[in-house]
Amino acid sequence: HYIKRLGALEEIATAKPGVAKAYALQAGREIRVMVEPTEVDDDGAALLSHEIAREIEDQLEYPGQVKVIVIRESRAIEVAK
Numbered sequence: 001h002y003i004k005r006l007g008a009l010e011e012i013a014t015a016k017p018g019v020a021k022a023y024a025l026q027a028g029r030e031i032r033v034m035v036e037p038t039e040v041d042d043d044g045a046a047l048l049s050h051e052i053a054r055e056i057e058d059q060l061e062y063p064g065q066v067k068v069i070v071i072r073e074s075r076a077i078e079v080a081k
Contacts (some may be wrong), residue, residue, distance in 0.1 A: 002028070005062060009036075012055050016048060030067045031056075037074040045070045 005023040008032050009031050013022035018039035023032045033052065035045060049070040 005060065007065070008060055009056065011068065012059065013052050014079065016052065018048070028062065028066065029064060033068065033070045034068060035072050037072050040070075040072055042072065045072045 005028050009024040009028060010022045010072060013019055013031055013065075014031045016033075019033055019036045020036050024030070029053070029073075033048070035048065036039060042068050049068045052070075053066070053068045056068070
């Protein structure tokens with residue numbers, strides 16, 4: 001039952017457009033969602049976290065709270081020779 005809940009959390013997040021990966025952590029009390037920075041802007045990341053949280057509330061039974069963290073990271077790397 002525990003593994004199903006973790007899988008369900010990750011499935012809800014990865015079904016959203018722009019989501020690259022999702023990881024359920026801390027026994028399902030937290031989900032970290034990595035988004036593609038080219039597809040989701042900062043405002044979109046905030047909206048996405050809200051949408052995922054609402055969907056978790058509607059679809060899953062869970063004790064306590066589930067924290068939804070959306071991470072949007074862009075890196076610029078240059079090598080000096």
